[in-house]
Amino acid sequence: MLKTTLLKATEASGKILQQYFNGSFEVTSKSTLNDLVTEVDKKSETAIIEVIKAEYPDHFILSEEVGEIKTASSYKWIIDPIDGTVNFAHHIPLCCVSIGVEKDGEMILGAVYNPFMNELFVAEKGKGATLNDNPIKVSAKTDFKQSCLVTGFAYKWTEMKNSPLAVFERVIKDQIPIRRLGSAAIDLCWVACGRFDGFYEHHLHAWDSAAGFLIVEEAGGKVTDFAGNKYSPYQKEILATNGHIHDALQDLVNGK
Ligand code: IPD
Ligand code: CA
Numbered sequence: 602m603l604k605t606t607l608l609k610a611t612e613a614s615g616k617i618l619q620q621y622f623n624g625s626f627e628v629t630s631k632s633t634l635n636d637l638v639t640e641v642d643k644k645s646e647t648a649i650i651e652v653i654k655a656e657y658p659d660h661f662i663l664s665e666e667v668g669e670i671k672t673a674s675s676y677k678w679i680i681d682p683i684d685g686t687v688n689f690a691h692h693i694p695l696c697c698v699s700i701g702v703e704k705d706g707e708m709i710l711g712a713v714y715n716p717f718m719n720e721l722f723v724a725e726k727g728k729g730a731t732l733n734d735n736p737i738k739v740s741a742k743t744d745f746k747q748s749c750l751v752t753g754f755a756y757k758w759t760e761m762k763n764s765p766l767a768v769f770e771r772v773i774k775d776q777i778p779i780r781r782l783g784s785a786a787i788d789l790c791w792v793a794c795g796r797f798d799g800f801y802e803h804h805l806h807a808w809d810s811a812a813g814f815l816i817v818e819e820a821g822g823k824v825t826d827f828a829g830n831k832y833s834p835y836q837k838e839i840l841a842t843n844g845h846i847h848d849a850l851q852d853l854v855n856g857k
């Protein structure tokens with residue numbers, strides 16, 4: 602079963618993250634000085650792919666560090682072997698493994714596991730979302746001014762309309778609490794279970810959000826791009842909320 606394999610893969614990864622977390626490991630930079638990868642990202646990725654390939658050797662794989670392992674299958678596994686690598690590299694236990702499964706271009710299954718908090722979030726299309734097997738729901742908050750938000754920043758600074766700093770400034774000037782955890786997958790899961798009311802980020806990759814966006818949707822939340830269009834993990838912008846504050850957060854992000 603797909604779900605059994607998914608959980609086996611997240612568990613294998615979680616064990617590796619825990620095994621190496623307190624020790625020393627090699628850390629290198631990728632596109633920019635602050636865009637880190639550790640040898641543990643790669644060990645986690647290898648273990649995940651081994652589990653998947655043992656059960657489904659013909660499935661397509663898209664994983665952050667190795668890229669695409671292309672096949673003609675209609676199933677695609679989208680893997681972030683450590684989401685929150687900078688946290689991991691600094692021994693900050695806010696990081697996770699995130700794996701989404703797509704069938705014919707639609708996300709049907711997702712899991713995000715933070716082994717340091719022992720929190721496993723899972724969602725299946727049409728079947729709801731859970732945290733450690735207990736059903737979860739987004740928050741019921743309707744008053745945007747009373748909400749708590751979370752965001753993240755891409756490694757590389759690029760000038761754009763509605764720049765991350767301009768949006769961040771508007772949130773702070775509006776006196777709305779906002780956090781930056783450093784893991785987009787955890788940000789999304791924490792919207793899904795009601796800890797946050799909304800999350801936005803300007804530039805994510807498919808592996809950051811593949812599992813998390815399904816978990817938010819299945820927990821009753823809403824996920825779009827900044828213009829309010831249906832979300833696809835292959836685009837950069839993401840706006841994920843409990844649904845009630847979506848329009849208000851969308852306006853604030855767009856400076857309206
Ligand atoms: C990063 C994290 C971070 C987000 C970045 C991502 P990584 O992923 O999700 O929260 O702000 O945009 O690249 O590199 O730790 O897998
Ligand atoms: Ca990531």
Ligand code: CA
Binds near residue numbers: 681682683684
């Ligand atoms: Ca990663």
Ligand code: CA
Binds near residue numbers: 637
């Ligand atoms: Ca990365």
